[in-house]
Amino acid sequence: MSYDPSPKVQALQQRLLAFMDQHIYPNEARHAEEAERLGPWAVHPILDELKPLARAAGLWNLFLPESEHGAGLTNLEYAPLCEIMGRSFLAPEVFNCSAPDTGNMEVLARYGTPEHQARWLKPLLAGEIRSCFAMTEPKVASSDATNIESSIVRDGDHYVINGHKWYTTNATDPRCRIAIFMGKSDPDNADRHKQQSMVLVPMDTPGVKVIRPIPVFGFYGMPDRASEVTFTDVRVPVSNILLGEGRGFEIAQGRLGPGRIHHCMRLIGMAERALERMCRRTSQRVAFGKPVSEQGVTVERVAECRIAIEQARLLTLHAAHRMDTVGNKVAKAEIAMIKVAVPAMACKVVDWAIQAHGGGGTSNDFGLAHAYAMARALRLADGPDEVHRQQLGRMELKKYR
Helix, strand or coil: CCCCCCHHHHHHHHHHHHHHHHHHHHHHHHHHHHHHHHCCCCCCHHHHHHHHHHHHCCCCCCCCCCCCCCCCCCHHHHHHHHHHHCCCCCHHHHCCCCCCHHHHHHHHHHHCCHHHHHHHHHHHHCCCCEEEEECCCCCCCCCCHHHCCCEEEEECCEEEEEEEEECCCCCCCCCEEEEEEEEECCCCCCCHHHCEEEEEEECCCCCEEEEEECCECCECCCCCCCEEEEEEEEEEEHHHECCCCCCHHHHHHHHHHHHHHHHHHHHHHHHHHHHHHHHHHHHHCEECCEEHHHCHHHHHHHHHHHHHHHHHHHHHHHHHHHHHHHCCCCCHHHHHHHHHHHHHHHHHHHHHHHHHHHHHHHCCCCCHHHHHHHHHHCCCCCCCHHHHHHHHHHHHHHCCC
16 A cells, blocks of 8 residues: 655645755754753743744644644644654644644544633644643553542532642643643542543642653753642632543543654654764764775664664554544554554664764764653653553454454
8 A cells, every 4th residue: 555645745745844944953953052051941932933934834733633623634644744843853843733732632622622622722723822731640650541549529510639740741831721630530430441531720720730840861841841740639610521520541542542643753753864864974984994884884774774764654654544544443553553663663773873973972962862862751651662562462362362
């Protein structure tokens, strides 16, 4: 089967590539400097300068399949565009296509009421505010979402929320206005997958406290704004529930499928750029009497990188196609496959690119340290490798029982 982009997508690719050349790559050093200097509690000015340009160029909200709020692209059509954005840490937010906002916007578009959409989805789509997703907890193995201990207790016309969350991306961003909070509303339900609910919690609600930013491999604010947040006797209206009580696990599964596609395609773009840097660097450096690019180990690694990237891309495009044609639930095997394969591929490619750069590869000068941190972190985000392998193995063995 061919996954060649349609003429519509090819036109978007050309516009996106032109924007990257004109506005994104020239401003990467500034973005890195602002992230380092201002830290995770501040808005980085370059983002606010570039967002209006992206919107004016018609390169805005390109995700959101099957929704009138997006660009009308399927997962398969969006995938190659997402790959281009993944080439730079600056790009996704500039195009209003960064996590966790994309996943949260999908949740609001699919499961939110008209009131939720007017209050929260509309400004998110406009890039006026940001959001966070509060699910992972420090005291339990959150890879099993049924373990979460946070509570959602009804009290008249309100829910009272208590919980301790971390790796709540975006919470330190001053533009973060809304959290999607996952907790247990029915902890005694015999069906462990119906104990959880999701509730919208405005970040300025009394009892919400952002404790600290969490460094990801020593980096604050870039490539991620991971945060620790506590919710203490937080009261929100009953109308803030998403889809209904006991539907939280169902929403989580619907939310994470497209997010995994986005993460994987961005990683492929990141791996492509790491390979480009590796090839350029080794072509420019001489060791032991000849260019490093002519050393046998370099030639072999470049070949292995190209093979790995192409395999990962094809697997991811196939998963996107399956999501579009049979739905996220039926395509769960393909989604699990890419979530295991692509971050591992990116880790290997970036690691070899670091090796090719010598000591410089570990600095911030070439973007490779950030890239490795992101690739390695994504072996954990949206479910660790081990969970997906378990799921895949069981599905495969089930065919023979």
